[in-house]
Amino acid sequence: MSNGSQSQMNIAVGVGFLERVMLCTVFTSPCCMLVFINATMLFTLRSKSVFRETSRYILLYNLLFADTVLLVQGQLMYIMATCRITMSYPVCGVLTMLANLTTVISPLTLVVMCLERYVAVCYPLRHATIITVRNTGLAITVIWTVSSLSILTRVLLLLNFPFEDLQSLQMKRFCGKESMLIDPMSDLYDRSFTSLLFASAGVAVICSYIGVMVAARSASTDKASAHKARNTLLLHLAQLGLSLSSTIYNPILVAIFKVLDRIIFARVQIVLYLLIIIFPRCLSCLIYGIRDQTIRPILMYNLCCQRTRSISVSVIPAKAKISTCITSWTNIILNKMC
Template structure:
């Protein structure tokens, strides 16, 4: 009886071990599928952007317009943001140690490009506002040179919080901090309470100013559209474009949802973390150029022609 009970117990334990190993195996396959899906979506995103960039650099009159200069800048910024974010996320998920001199610049690049995309949307909304409300002065205020100048200013102003964060951190960390190998995570770099204050104030001020700019331009553009009294007027189209920028801003802000939700999902399965990152951080960026590129007549015509001849 004792031997049979022992055999039965051993048999039950072996079944449980087998079930656990099968569960771990299935979970590992699911995680791999989601990671492959993430990388595949990024590759499609890059290919689609390559089509748009090809139109931009091979069509002379396109890269002379401020709206296209700003749009292409947004695409390049999104590509940089996704490269940094996906790399950092996979490194953190699979606990890969990397040198701090690589980790810190990548975290700063992700934060900087995140803010610049929002600012770029505000500038694009202002461009539509000038085009509709001040059409005679449009080429004076909105040309390729001024667009490039605004891009430089975006990067310079956008880098100020990063510089402030660096000095706040530098005053606290030990001398060998930047010579360590770490699992690259933003929480590891928050060694000074002042850093959290800088990041919070930067996020709130940036998105508040951008949102107010988009609301202001939409109201002004729609006032002109109402006076025109035509649903097909250029002012109405510009109003829809500004609303599209508002939608893109909301999509951009969903990355903040991913950051917050990751805090509560740290002990969850890896697949859930990857899915959360894919849905809230990557997918909005994947959709943004599609929304604009397909809607624009120049890019839509080229993309349709390319698909007809290559599919």
């Protein structure tokens, strides 16, 4: 998300106050809505024991948590850039490292989720022994460890820069990922690690998809389960591709900025921001919040009337769910009137 913060200063600088307010509203509104939905989804995943004790929902929680942190942190940096607030190098470094941490966690979690679907389809009899809560927790620990080691390497590379030669630690530019790539080695490491990360993740997802496709042709495989897993893997591959596109967000904007007028550039950036930065962060909710028959009724209930009464984990038809909400609210009103 910090990829967008650096280039968003092109809008924050050089436009009037009213334009900045309008553009900030357009940028912030979908992000706030998505953060609210993600937060509700996180609450939903912690509200029932079936979600806390199922591996794929635990992985989904980890993915949503990383995406939500990335959205909130990136939006705060954008608002600060819009308000023309600069930071010191240490503060910007902490925010940038946080963004890098969550950026690495997302594709690695997607890989583990794809492998879980692969095992569920190709080895259904061994799925319960391989994909356990303990092994899932171990996988999440490995994900966070790899991400933390990447951040530690970036910090060590930054320490080689002679900050004592600077007149002030206060930044003259707005905080962003590119602002902290002040050493050639840091830039080289960032490019190499990002390329290796997404290439490895892409190979793992594609291999899982091929394995599911081969297993789907077997007579002993559940066709419906294999078909659903195949579609899920395709969506994860698209999600991974969109996450990768966020790494080239700034170069695209720099190229467009050279050939377009400032106002047209601002409008184009809004579209790119929504498609490249915001949209990949909402795919998890779309994939699981809408397609998953276990999560969907509880998520919709929490979004609509989560304070009225508790519901079971079983799937409830839409009409029955709405009727339950209306009845609950009616009972509350009548009780207060009495």
